[in-house]
Amino acid sequence: MGRTLAEKVWDAHVVRRGNGAEPDLLYIDLHLLHEVTSPQAFDGLRLAGRAVRRPDLTLATEDHNVPTEGIGGPIADPVSRTQVETLRRNCEEFGIRLHPMGDIEQGIVHVVGPQLGLTQPGMTVVCGDSHTSTHGAFGALAFGIGTSEVEHVLATQTLPLRPFRTMAVTVDGALRPGVTAKDVILAVIAQIGTGGGQGHVIEYRGPAIEALSMEARMTICNMSIEAGARAGMIAPDETTFAYLKDRPHAPKGAEWDAAVEHWRSLRTDADATFDREVRLDADRLTPFVTWGTNPGQGLPLAERVPDPETMLDESDRIAAEKALAYMDLKPGTRLRDITVDTVFLGSCTNGRIEDLRAAAAVLRGRKVADGVRMLVVPGSMRVREQAEAEGLHEVFTAAGAQWRSAGCSMCLGMNPDQLKPGERSASTSNRNFEGRQGKGGRTHLVSPLVAAATAVRGRLSSPEDLD
Amino acid sequence: MEPFTTHTGVGVPLRRSNVDTDQIIPAVYLKRVTRTGFADGLFSAWRGDEQFVLNQDAFRHGSVLVAGPDFGTGSSREHAVWALMDYGFRVVISSRFADIFRGNAGKGGLLAAECEQADVEQLWKLLESEPGTQVTVDLTDKTVRAKDFVAPFTIDDYTRWRLLEGLDDIGLTLRYVEDIDAFEHDRPVWLPKTLPAAG
Numbered sequence: 282m283g284r285t286l287a288e289k290v291w292d293a294h295v296v297r298r299g300n301g302a303e304p305d306l307l308y309i310d311l312h313l314l315h316e317v318t319s320p321q322a323f324d325g326l327r328l329a330g331r332a333v334r335r336p337d338l339t340l341a342t343e344d345h346n347v348p349t350e351g352i353g354g355p356i357a358d359p360v361s362r363t364q365v366e367t368l369r370r371n372c373e374e375f376g377i378r379l380h381p382m383g384d385i386e387q388g389i390v391h392v393v394g395p396q397l398g399l400t401q402p403g404m405t406v407v408c409g410d411s412h413t414s415t416h417g418a419f420g421a422l423a424f425g426i427g428t429s430e431v432e433h434v435l436a437t438q439t440l441p442l443r444p445f446r447t448m449a450v451t452v453d454g455a456l457r458p459g460v461t462a463k464d465v466i467l468a469v470i471a472q473i474g475t476g477g478g479q480g481h482v483i484e485y486r487g488p489a490i491e492a493l494s495m496e497a498r499m500t501i502c503n504m505s506i507e508a509g510a511r512a513g514m515i516a517p518d519e520t521t522f523a524y525l526k527d528r529p530h531a532p533k534g535a536e537w538d539a540a541v542e543h544w545r546s547l548r549t550d551a552d553a554t555f556d557r558e559v560r561l562d563a564d565r566l567t568p569f570v571t572w573g574t575n576p577g578q579g580l581p582l583a584e585r586v587p588d589p590e591t592m593l594d595e596s597d598r599i600a601a602e603k604a605l606a607y608m609d610l611k612p613g614t615r616l617r618d619i620t621v622d623t624v625f626l627g628s629c630t631n632g633r634i635e636d637l638r639a640a641a642a643v644l645r646g647r648k649v650a651d652g653v654r655m656l657v658v659p660g661s662m663r664v665r666e667q668a669e670a671e672g673l674h675e676v677f678t679a680a681g682a683q684w685r686s687a688g689c690s691m692c693l694g695m696n697p698d699q700l701k702p703g704e705r706s707a708s709t710s711n712r713n714f715e716g717r718q719g720k721g722g723r724t725h726l727v728s729p730l731v732a733a734a735t736a737v738r739g740r741l742s743s744p745e746d747l748d
Numbered sequence: 749m750e751p752f753t754t755h756t757g758v759g760v761p762l763r764r765s766n767v768d769t770d771q772i773i774p775a776v777y778l779k780r781v782t783r784t785g786f787a788d789g790l791f792s793a794w795r796g797d798e799q800f801v802l803n804q805d806a807f808r809h810g811s812v813l814v815a816g817p818d819f820g821t822g823s824s825r826e827h828a829v830w831a832l833m834d835y836g837f838r839v840v841i842s843s844r845f846a847d848i849f850r851g852n853a854g855k856g857g858l859l860a861a862e863c864e865q866a867d868v869e870q871l872w873k874l875l876e877s878e879p880g881t882q883v884t885v886d887l888t889d890k891t892v893r894a895k896d897f898v899a900p901f902t903i904d905d906y907t908r909w910r911l912l913e914g915l916d917d918i919g920l921t922l923r924y925v926e927d928i929d930a931f932e933h934d935r936p937v938w939l940p941k942t943l944p945a946a947g
Contacts, residue, residue, distance in 0.1 A: 296931040297924050304906055306924060308931050310939055318825065320781035329918070334928075337943040346779065360779040367781045378942050399940050411824040411848060425848055427826035429855035429917065437921045439928055443904065475766055476818040476844050509821065511847050532938035540938040575766045575821070596765045596816065603764070693823075695775040712822060714770040716793050 283550025285447045286516050287482040290422040290547070294405050296439055304441040310404040310421075312434050313390045314341035314377065316368040317695070318409030322432035323371040333375040334438045340399065341372050341379040344389045345695050349658050349685035352382050361696065375435075388661020388687040391415040391629040395499065396663055398528025402517035402544040407434055412629045412711065413512075414505040418498035419525075420517035420547045422482065425506065445511050446556040448481040449549075452489035454564040459744055461639070462497035463631060463709065463728035465489070465561070466504040467569040467579045473559055475577040478510030481557065484549060485515050489563035495524040496635040503630045504711050507576040516548045568743045570616055571713045571726040573604035578713075580616065582731065582743055588612035607715050608723050609703075616741050619725065623706040624655040624736040625718070626729055627685075628692040631709035632660025634667050636729040641673040643733035643744050644680040650739035655682035655732075656698060658690040682736065694719040707735040749857045751914035752887055755838045757811030759883035759894060760801055761875040765816035769849065772820070772828040786827055787834035806879030812839045814871050814883075820849025820860075829856040839885045841892060841901065843868050854907040855917060861885055861901035863892060871897060887912060 284292070297306040312335075319341070326333070333339060346361040356362040365382070372379040380386040386393060391412055394400045400416040406423035407413060409431040416423035430440055450469055470477075483505050490498070498515050505513030522541055525531045532540040571579040572586050578601065580587065589601035589612065605612065610619070626632075626640050637659065649655045657677045659665035665687055668674055674684045691698040692710035700706055700722025709732050713724040725741060734742040777789030794800045801807050813832065819842035820828060829852045832840065840858065843865035853860040863871075874897055875881055883894040885901070887908060892899050903911075910917070 297927045302905060302909070306921060306927070308928070308935075310935075311942075317778050321783045321826075324781075324783075331918070337941040340942040345775075358779075364779050364781055376943075378944075399942065401940060404939070409824060409826075411822065425824035427824055427829070427848060427852035427855060429826060429852065433918050433921065436918050437925075437928060438932075439921055441906075441917065441921060443906075475821055476846075479818075479844065480847055506822075506848075509818070509846060530940040530942075532940075536938040539936070543936070575768065599763070600765050693770075693775040695778065712768075712770065714768045714822060716774050717770050720774070720776075720793060 283553035285549045285553045285555060286420060286484055286514055286547055287422060287445065287447050290403050290405065291444060293403065304443045306439050307405060307442050309407050309434050309438055309440060310338060311394065311399055311406045312339045313394055313406065313408035314339060315344050315390050315410065316364045317345045318428050319371065319431055320364065320367045321428050322435055323375065325432040326435055331436045333377065333435045336376040338438065339377050340394070341368060341377050342387055342390050342393050343368060343382050345689045345693065347382050347688040348697050349688045349690050352686045385662050385666065388663065389629045389632060389689055391503065392632060392660035392664065395419065396661060398525055398531035401525060402521060403547050407440065411506040412503050415499050415503040415629055417502040417505065417512050417514040418495060419521055420514060422512055422514065424512040445482045446480050448478060448483045448510070448557040448559065449555040450483050450485050450559045450561065451487040452485065452561045452563050453487050454489055454562050455492060456489055456563045456566065459730060460566050460568060461728040461730060462493055462500040464566055464569040466501045467571065467576070467726060468561060468566055470504065470508045470576050471579040472561070473508055475507065475575050476509045478505060478508040481510050482512045482514060483508065483510045485513060490515060491518065494635060495520060496633045499633070500630055504576065507711055517544045568728060568731050570731060570741055572608065572610060572616060573601060574607055574713055574715050576711065576713060576726060578604055579726065582616050582741060584616055586610045586612050586614040586616065618740060620740045621707045621735060622653065622704045623700060624653060624732050625691040625706055625708040625710060626732050627656065627658030627660065627690050628710035629660060630711045631729050632658060632664065634664050636709065637664070637668050637673050640729040640733035641676040643730060644682070644737070645676050647680055647737045649681040649736045653736055653739050655736045656685060656691055657682050658685045659687050661687045691718050693717060707732050707741060749914045749916060752857060752859055752911040754884065754886040754888065755811065756882055756884040757838065758807060758809060759812045759814055759871065759875045759881055760807045760810035761872045762801060762813055762815040763872060766818045766821055767815055768822035769820055769825050769828040770822055773825065773831040778825060778827050783830055784834060786831035790831040790835045804879065809836065811836050812841065812883040812885060813837050814841045814868060814875060817842060817844040817865060819845050821846040824848045826852040826856065829853050829858050833858050841868065841871070854911065857911065859885060859887060859911065861892060861903060863899055863901045867899035
């Protein structure tokens with residue numbers, strides 16, 4: 282009986298097979314850290330007198346708390362500053378490589394790992410952050426963990442885990458121009474729901490997925506967690522190998538050849554079965570946006586705000602009523618008529634160079650609408666450097682957008698970049714939860730293309746709405 | 749970790765689905781570097797509303813939260829578990845938990861008890877019609893009881909055993925350190941290392 286990609290990677294990392302009563306003990310190839318979910322884990326190590334087993338498989342960066350402007354000085358918020366300084370002390374004490382604010386390799390942890398070539402096919406990757414699923418784009422088994430598990434990995438380089446179930450999401454056909462990976466994943470989540478992937482690893486496959494760049498694949502895998510899945514994966518192929526070649530931590534010379542040979546075996550066998558299968562037709566997809574307060578509450582941009590009264594499932598109806606009240610939206614309103622105060626381009630979902638290029642192409646020669654503020658926040662300082670080399674920052678600033686330094690920024694209300702109560706954003710991030718971008722803030726999740734067009738018109742728009 | 753066998757306390761009906769971890773504790777409260785002190789942030793956006801269930805006298809000191817499906821979705825923050833426990837909750841009942849939240853709960857000693865949605869609805873009705881009703885959650889026989897209400901719940905056997913015994917996961921894993929050594933010995937040479945930093 283054949284095995285799926287996820288099962289192959291799992292099997293290759295079993296240190297000790299559980300005997301039924303116990304879970305499997307799984308080896309972790311790469312452990313990424315940031316300042317928010319690690320301090321209590323390091324405290325636990327100190328209390329128990331334990332060391333970090335493999336500092337050489339561990340990497341830390343500062344991302345959630347960091348301001349994205351004025352990064353030369355110390356962080357103004359004393360509590361944020363303490364958290365970042367705690368990470369610095371912990372990394373020094375335990376011998377862990379850290380990319381701090383101001384460093385050229387600093388950035389969002391899920392942008393930094395792939396960019397350095399540390400994320401490779403067939404690896405197990407964990408981080409105390411749910412968007413670790415991003416790294417699955419390389420055919421790695423990558424998933425978010427809590428702080429107790431962070432401590433466990435620091436101490437043992439392993440995790441006790443029960444095997445995940447498997448789900449195939451097959452995207453047939455080809456995406457039309459103007460339709461992006463973000464639209465695909467928002468459509469997938471709307472179809473299967475925020476709990477639809479629960480307990481599963483999703484493998485994205487099919488011609489529309491194979492045609493995507495690595496960065497687009499990362500956008501898709503990133504939001505697997507928003508469908509409730511533990512992880513998302515895409516089988517590695519020539520696109521993957523080309524992305525990895527010559528990255529700082531990619532294998533070199535004969536080791537590269539050996540690695541690629543192994544990576545080619547990382548595919549779901551033809552006779553393997555998934556616990557669940559879902560299909561989507563790429564040709565039918567159009568730009569997708571969310572109207573509610575969970576990522577499953579999304580619709581094509583051409584639609585209208587739905588009427589909860591028409592929803593058959595009671596729990597869906599109550600959730601929709603609460604969402605519309607929070608979002609201050611009326612059923613029947615055209616999504617294209619919703620005005621925004623803020624546009625956020627960035628995050629581990631859409632803060633990579635291709636995302637910036639796509640938005641810049643829309644903004645070139647245009648202006649951000651009066652009364653709208655647009656933040657452009659590269660996912661890492663390397664992305665910022667690259668964008669500046671291509672002159673993209675000039676396009677953004679000429680349009681009236683703010684060009685910032687790297688960080689999680691307005692994806693979550695943990696740093697100075699936040700919505701005020703009642704403000705509404707079009708955001709390329711991953712969560713439209715109540716208050717996610719700041720207390721009382723209202724979020725519409727969109728692609729970089731929709732974000733840029735929305736900035737120009739001041740209301741939810743796609744590039745085809747522009748003159 | 750304190751062993752968990754059975755717990756009795758006031759049941760709190762939270763009629764919401766998709767209670768994500770940003771609702772349980774918003775990011776702005778995650779800046780502490782300790783495991784305690786998160787009670788104030790629990791459901792902070794909702795606690796400003798006088799009608800919110802925890803602002804009602806009968807439920808203020810509740811310790812068994814009865815929530816809608818997909819509880820704990822979103823961020824992996826274990827602070828959500830710490831905030832619930834700091835407030836005084838020992839059990840959360842739901843028909844479906846997000847995976848990471850469920851795992852975090854098991855590590856922290858918070859019982860995530862999965863019940864059928866029909867049982868959750870019945871329990872909601874009971875708790876709403878008789879506010880302050882005590883709910884008993886027994887991990888030894890995996891049942892929830894309140895007055896005449898009795899329902900089974902599910903939890904994976906390993907987590908149940910660890911909770912019953914109050915065992916530390918890391919200590920359990922370190923029994924197998926020789927297996928970890930052997931595994932590391934055989935890892936392919938091309939796998940990346942973070943140290944030393946690339947030049």
